[in-house]
Amino acid sequence: MGGRIHAVKPPPTPPLLPADSEDSQLYQLLNVYLKPEDIAQVMTAYRFSAAAHEGQFRKSGEPYISHPVTVAGILAELHLDPPSIMAALLHDVMEDTEVSKQQLAEQFGQPVAELVDGVSKLDKIEFQTATHAQAENFRKMLLAMSQDVRVILVKLADRLHNMRTLDSMAPEKRRRIGRETLEIYAPIANRLGLNAIYQELEDLSFKHLYPMRSAVLAKSIKAVRGNRKEVVGKILDAIKQRLADAHITAEVKGREKHLYSIYKKMVEKTGTFSEIFDIYGFRILVQDTPTCYLTLGALHALYKPIPGKFKDYIAIPKANGYQSLHTTLFGPFGTPIEVQIRSREMHNIAEAGVAAHWLYKNTGADLSALQKQTHQWLQRLLEIQSESTDSVEFLEHFKVDLFPDEVYVFTPKGQIMALPSGATAVDFAYAVHTDVGNRCVAVKINHELAPLRTELHNGDHVEIITAAHAKPNPAWLNYVATGKARAHIRHFLKTMKSSESAVLGERMLNQALRALHADPAEISEERWKKLVRDYGVQDKQEILTDIGLGKRLNVMVARQLLAMAESAGDRASTHLGSITIRGSEGMAVQFAQCCRPIPGDPILGFINKGKGLVVHTHDCHAIRKFRMDPDKWLDVEWDPDTKRLFKVNLKLAAANQPGVLAKIAAGIAAAGSNIDNVGMEESDDSAYTNMNFTVQVEDREHLARLMRSLRKIPEVVRINRVKGAAADHKHQ
Known part of the structure; x- marks a missing residue:
C-alpha cells in the first residue's frame, strides 16, 4: 500500500517536521x-x-x-x-x-x-x-x-x-x-x-x-502554451466585457485540459496534437442557477454556438452529481471555444463530489440528491456482490459499472434514469427492478416496439413489457452494458442450471441404484446425511447437481450410499439401463451441435465435466475417442412423447435461378418446419448452387416428410442431412 519495508539502512533524510507541531x-x-x-x-x-x-x-x-x-x-x-x-x-x-x-x-x-x-x-x-x-x-x-x-x-x-x-x-x-x-x-x-x-x-x-508518450506530450503542451496566451487573453477580455454589459457578476478563467484527456482525445478521434489542443476551454462561475442561463444567452449573442454541442447538466445532472451548462462556440478566427457555466455551489460539488457532504453541510437539496445517487450506486454494488459467486466475477461486473459516459432515458412515469453509454433495453429493465429484468419479453422505445438488444439514446422514452413465465436468455450476456444486469442474468442462469442438473442427477443416480438392485426410495435420510458429511458439501441437492454436471459418477455415489465396495468385477456385471431424454431438461441436457440428434436417432449421452450431459448420435465422429471410456458415457433413449422442436442441418444443391430460395423456404414452411439459419456457398458461375439450412423438426419422421417435399421442387437436384465433420457448426 505505501511501499514495502526494507531492512537495509536508509540514506540520511532531512528531519521530518512532526505532524503535531503547530508549524507542520x-x-x-x-x-x-x-x-x-x-x-x-x-x-x-x-x-x-x-x-x-x-x-x-x-x-x-x-x-x-x-x-x-x-x-x-x-x-x-x-x-x-x-x-x-x-x-x-x-x-x-x-x-x-x-x-x-x-x-x-x-x-x-x-x-x-x-x-x-x-x-x-x-x-x-x-x-x-x-x-x-x-x-x-x-x-x-x-x-x-x-x-x-x-x-x-x-x-x-x-x-x-x-x-x-x-x-x-x-x-x-x-x-x-x-x-x-x-x-x-x-x-x-x-x-x-x-x-x-x-x-x-x-x-x-x-x-x-507510457513514460515516453507522456513526456513528449507534456513538452509539446509547454511549448505551445506561450503562443496561446495572446488568443486566450483576447477571448477572456471579450467574455468579461459582454457579461459586464449584461450586468452579470461572474468569475471567468481559462481552463487547461489535463494531459491524459488530451491523449485520450487524440486516440479516440485519431487526431493530431495541434487539432486537439487548438480547442480553447473557459469556465464561468456565477451566483445562482438562473444566472447560468442568462450567461449562456449572453455568450451565444457574442459568439455563434456550434449546433449539437450544447449539454444541460443542470436540468439533468450526471450520476456523480456534476452540474454545469456546456456549450461550444465559434470563437475569433474560427477557433472552437468550450465553455462551462456553473454556480459556485455547483463548482464546489464538481470539485469535491461526494466529499462535499463533509465540506459543505448546508448547501441544500442538490447535495442531498447527490448523496442519494451515491447511496443508490453503493446499493447496486451490494446487489452485484450478492449475485456474484466469486471475487474475480464481482470485479469484472464492477469494472463494467464504472462507465464515465452516460445516457439519460425516461420511464413511462416520466422519471429520469441514468445508464452507461451503450446500455440496452435489458439494462434498463434490470435498473428498474430485478424481477422486471428477469421477466422482460419486449420493449417499447418512444412508443414503438423494438428488439430488447436495442441501444438506448438520450431522451428515449422506455417501457418494458413483461410476462409471468418469461426468464432471462443467455444471449443477453452478449450485449448488456451494466454490471447489475450481467450479475443478475448469470445468477439466474446458474441457479436454473443447478436445479435442472439436480433433477437430471437424481434420475442418473436412481438408474445406478436400480442397476445395483436397490430401491432409491429405501435410501435412508441418515445415509444421505453421512454422505453429505463425507463429501464436505452443503446438502443432498449439491451431490445430485454434481452428478448432473458430470462432476461425480452416479455409480460411485450409488455404491457409497449402499456401502458397497468398488471393484472392477462388480462394475462389469452392473448394467445401468438407459436414461430417458424428454427434450425438456433445459440447460442440464445439451444436444451436440456437431451431429444435432433428433428423436428417432440412436443416441449416446456423454458426461462432460461442468457442462453436464451432452447427447450425440451413435455414429458421430466427435465421440469416437470417448467410446473406449465407459465412465464417460451413458445409454440414453428418447421419450416417445417429446414435445419440442429440434435443430437439424441440411445441405441442398439447387439450380442457380431467380426465386429458388423463396420456393425452398415456402416448401419448408409447408412441411410444418421453421428455418433457424440459412447460408449460401459462393457461386463460381456454375448452373447449381449449394445451400446450407438449419431447420427445426419434431423427429426423424417429420424430417423425412420435409426432405420428400423438398425433393419434389424441380430446381432441387440433391438434398441430404449433414452430420459430423461436414456440419458447419462447432462441436460442443
Whole structure:
C-alpha cells in the first residue's frame, strides 16, 4: 500500500517536521476547519501511528510515517471529518505492524477501526493467484465502502500519494500499479465526483504506463502554451466585457485540459496534437442557477454556438452529481471555444463530489440528491456482490459499472434514469427492478416496439413489457452494458442450471441404484446425511447437481450410499439401463451441435465435466475417442412423447435461378418446419448452387416428410442431412 519495508539502512533524510507541531502542514490544514479538541484527537492518532511505524522506511528512503501523514493531508484539503483523518494516519498499522483491529477500536473507537479495516489489504489470506488476491481485496474494500463511503476516500488519497512517489519502484511494478489505477481507482474518483483527484490519478497513471508518450506530450503542451496566451487573453477580455454589459457578476478563467484527456482525445478521434489542443476551454462561475442561463444567452449573442454541442447538466445532472451548462462556440478566427457555466455551489460539488457532504453541510437539496445517487450506486454494488459467486466475477461486473459516459432515458412515469453509454433495453429493465429484468419479453422505445438488444439514446422514452413465465436468455450476456444486469442474468442462469442438473442427477443416480438392485426410495435420510458429511458439501441437492454436471459418477455415489465396495468385477456385471431424454431438461441436457440428434436417432449421452450431459448420435465422429471410456458415457433413449422442436442441418444443391430460395423456404414452411439459419456457398458461375439450412423438426419422421417435399421442387437436384465433420457448426 505505501511501499514495502526494507531492512537495509536508509540514506540520511532531512528531519521530518512532526505532524503535531503547530508549524507542520497537516496541523495548519486541520486548523482551518476543525475544533481544537478534534485536532487533539487526530494528533493522538498521529503519535500512535508514528510509534507503530518507528524504524520503518519507504523505498524512497523516507521514514514510513511520512506516507500516512501526506494521505491525511490530502483528506484535510477536502475538509473531511476527524475519524477519516485518523483512519488515514492509521491506515497501514494493521497491515505493516502488530497492531490489531481490536486495539484500534479500544484506543480510537469502533468507527475508526472499521475504516482502517476496510482499507487494509488481505495479505494474510492464501489465494490461488495474484488475480484472486487483487479481486478479493477490491471486493472487501468495496463492501466496506458500501457501508461507509469514507473508506474509499481514504483509499483514494492513499493511492494518490503512492502514485506520486512511484518512481522508486521497478518499471514493471510501476506499469502494473498504473494500469490498476487507470482501470479502477481513477474511474471510482470520477464516479464520486472527486474531479481533482480523478485528473491527477489519470495523469500519473499515464506517466507510469507510457513514460515516453507522456513526456513528449507534456513538452509539446509547454511549448505551445506561450503562443496561446495572446488568443486566450483576447477571448477572456471579450467574455468579461459582454457579461459586464449584461450586468452579470461572474468569475471567468481559462481552463487547461489535463494531459491524459488530451491523449485520450487524440486516440479516440485519431487526431493530431495541434487539432486537439487548438480547442480553447473557459469556465464561468456565477451566483445562482438562473444566472447560468442568462450567461449562456449572453455568450451565444457574442459568439455563434456550434449546433449539437450544447449539454444541460443542470436540468439533468450526471450520476456523480456534476452540474454545469456546456456549450461550444465559434470563437475569433474560427477557433472552437468550450465553455462551462456553473454556480459556485455547483463548482464546489464538481470539485469535491461526494466529499462535499463533509465540506459543505448546508448547501441544500442538490447535495442531498447527490448523496442519494451515491447511496443508490453503493446499493447496486451490494446487489452485484450478492449475485456474484466469486471475487474475480464481482470485479469484472464492477469494472463494467464504472462507465464515465452516460445516457439519460425516461420511464413511462416520466422519471429520469441514468445508464452507461451503450446500455440496452435489458439494462434498463434490470435498473428498474430485478424481477422486471428477469421477466422482460419486449420493449417499447418512444412508443414503438423494438428488439430488447436495442441501444438506448438520450431522451428515449422506455417501457418494458413483461410476462409471468418469461426468464432471462443467455444471449443477453452478449450485449448488456451494466454490471447489475450481467450479475443478475448469470445468477439466474446458474441457479436454473443447478436445479435442472439436480433433477437430471437424481434420475442418473436412481438408474445406478436400480442397476445395483436397490430401491432409491429405501435410501435412508441418515445415509444421505453421512454422505453429505463425507463429501464436505452443503446438502443432498449439491451431490445430485454434481452428478448432473458430470462432476461425480452416479455409480460411485450409488455404491457409497449402499456401502458397497468398488471393484472392477462388480462394475462389469452392473448394467445401468438407459436414461430417458424428454427434450425438456433445459440447460442440464445439451444436444451436440456437431451431429444435432433428433428423436428417432440412436443416441449416446456423454458426461462432460461442468457442462453436464451432452447427447450425440451413435455414429458421430466427435465421440469416437470417448467410446473406449465407459465412465464417460451413458445409454440414453428418447421419450416417445417429446414435445419440442429440434435443430437439424441440411445441405441442398439447387439450380442457380431467380426465386429458388423463396420456393425452398415456402416448401419448408409447408412441411410444418421453421428455418433457424440459412447460408449460401459462393457461386463460381456454375448452373447449381449449394445451400446450407438449419431447420427445426419434431423427429426423424417429420424430417423425412420435409426432405420428400423438398425433393419434389424441380430446381432441387440433391438434398441430404449433414452430420459430423461436414456440419458447419462447432462441436460442443
